[in-house]
Amino acid sequence: MRLTLYIWRQNNAYDKGRMEKHQVNDVLEDMSFLEMLDVLNEKLILEGKEPVAFDHDCREGICGACSLTINGIPHGHEKATTTCQLHMRKFKDGDSIYIEPFRAKAFPVIKDLIVDRTAFDRIMQAGGFISINTGNAPEANGLPVSKKNADLSMDAAACIGCGACVAACPNGAAMLFVSAKVSQFALLPQGQPERKKRVLAMVNQMEKEGFGACTNFYECEAACPKQISVRFIAMMNRDYLCSRVTEPVEV
């Protein structure tokens, strides 16, 4: 396969950035998208040029590090697929491919295709946990959880924290990410004591980080490599509303 790549290059957060054109030949259909970029990078290094920087690690669709917007779609056009699991057989000889970072106000570019997603970590630090110290735990089977709720909780917990939902959302909202974590705990008995406090704290932090609001485009669900459902956003909204009404507001 021969492909024309248009790749976003940006030296650092302060640089304006630009698209750079690259011609790649000898692309094999068995290559993953990132392996195709590896081959380009090897070529660039040998030509004395700087390779294209992109985040990646596990290359099996679970760590959530890879974060490319491919032809305008976070992780590309394949449904339920991370960039690292997208293979070149999904493209055609002669295609032009536009490769950009995940774009959102709350995800500033660090270099080329690498963005800063630490806002997600700060949301987690604000309340994405059950407060239990090591050694405090009661016997695991002391607390039955209905299989239905456990399964639903797992559906939410499958989130890999990649941020495709944010990049896909016209508002740059992080509602799918935050609601997945809020709902995972809200569906379990262990999560009940801090349920209200948690949703308030996490949403509050989400807003501080500059993520937008949800206006029901559902682009997040469409882009999510783990197919997290927007139903969790509805669950979180309900939880948030109830908590705002019943929890004393801290000023």
Added chain:
Amino acid sequence: MTLDSKIPSGPLKDKWEKYKFEMKLVNAANKRKYKAIVVGTGLAGASAAASLAELGYVVEAFTYNDSPRRAHSIAAQGGINAAKNYPNDGDSIWRLFYDTIKGGDFRAREANVYRLAQVSNNIIDQCVAQGVPFAREYGGLLDNRSFGGAQVSRTFYARGQTGQQLLLGAYSALSRAIGKKQVTMHVRKEMLDLAIIDGKARGIVTRDLVNGKIESFWADAVILATGGYGNVFFLSTNAQACNVTASYRAYKKGALFANPCFTQIHPTCIPLSGEHQSKLTLMSESLRNDGRIWVPKNKGDKRRPNEIPEEDRDYYLERKYPSYGNLAPRDISSRSAKEVCDEGRGVSATGFGVYLDFADSIKRLGKKVIEERYGNLFEMYERIVGEDPYTTPMMIYPASHYAMGGLWVDYNLMSTIPGLHVLGEANFSDHGANRLGASALMQGLADGYFVIPYTIGDYFAKNKFDKVTTDHPEFKKVEAEVVEKTNKLLSIKGKKTPTMFHRELGKVMWEYCGMGRNEAGLKKALELVPKIREEFWQNLTITGEGNDLNISLEKAGRVADFLEFAEVLLWDALERDESCGAHFREEHQYPDGEAKRDDEHFAHVAAWEYTGVGKKPNRHTEPLVFENVQLAVRSYK
């Protein structure tokens, strides 16, 4: 040098209790006066950092990823073992202990493994309390399954994403501690060296991966939870960034490296498709429950698998190991696959693959049942290979997966450098020569949640710590060394990329020190590796600057350490002149191909001491004493 394992005296089952009673405690009010550095935020690192912070210690944690949640523990699929005995099928702490010792082919310490089995149950309690959504039965209680040939069902799981869910649990505990300012988290910072002051590990030197800044951090103890070195083979199931640098730098500073030749090969990975390949993807071993493994009977049979009639197929595992068949242990099925491929009967584009065929199971159980059991795996396979495993047999091949070897640690998980503790896959301690399925997650969390919080307190309480800061001359010296090395890498300006050298090294290691090893091959590799290393330092090219985000510089530094470390691994494989577990020396086997141990000469841990680049390291041994189990020969016939 005598290696003192510091195993408490007394009966096996009382050792840990006795230790906990006899250890010195740090007064609650004094804990904030001690600082620990934790490098790595996988299961072991995140759980240690969170647990130590909860106790009141000051903790600084480091990861080279953009978030602690990305560590490679996340990729573990199968599950986590514990001796809860919920299914009432006869499991116990003793049985988990025995299975682990036996699975490790009697090359692990009894006391460590027993402690691991003891705390395994606490791990499940802890994780459930954190909100880890383990699979459950309809009655609401936790579900268990049998895994990796275990005769009891002791594996807890969360779909095929157990590692992810456990890591997210530990990450949530860590996040809580960061939010409460009990842990200072440093992301995108890679540890490049260790600082030893007055004989104690007192800090680390890191490189900021965004701006290239070289910085020092001091502490009263350093904990390495930096994972395994499987990427020494270039292609492995490990993540791209997994590397040996932190462990290796500690080794160069005097920590001993134990049993590096114990590397596990996983039998069911998707085969290599070409030179561009960057990693090998693991397919859950559970597939072997319903798939039949075969290759063509005749060399060079190029027919499509479905066109090959039954009489021309060789179901080699069923033929050789009738009672275990396709479920033969990892090392045996891996070696058998290599054997048939070396005979020229392998399949796939490269000839290094065997079929894993579900046709019989689909006929027997129906497509729907197979889809329910393996739907997501089949989908993943189709995505990567482009073939439908419901109609065309899957192709699989073994790949490097896990490192049982690692830095030598005593019962306290402390290395031979005082204050330097090593947890999880980075240490050598619990799996012997072969790790059982679903035991890696257990060990990582045991070390982090339930061992280090006790043992580090004992270390703090028994030692005096002079105040140091990062202005100490030792830090300045180490920083200068790191800067010098970085500049050297940047200045070579040769003609080959870091990846090219890494791939070359991987090929040598896989060929001569992979699934099967022999004296001639290992000696050959010991000639080849130094040549690659020499060329590396003459002919490497990397672009960009040192004071910037530079992906080829990061890679080059890691490859440079692999190129030195590989020799230690080879020496260990050569000197361990026996077969045991995953270390298979072709000279030592029973007629049926089973590994032939030599308990008389090798029932010990081999721990290597650095003597200089390219020089043969010194081999020290820690005898393994088995007081509670009888050394037996594994038989899977």
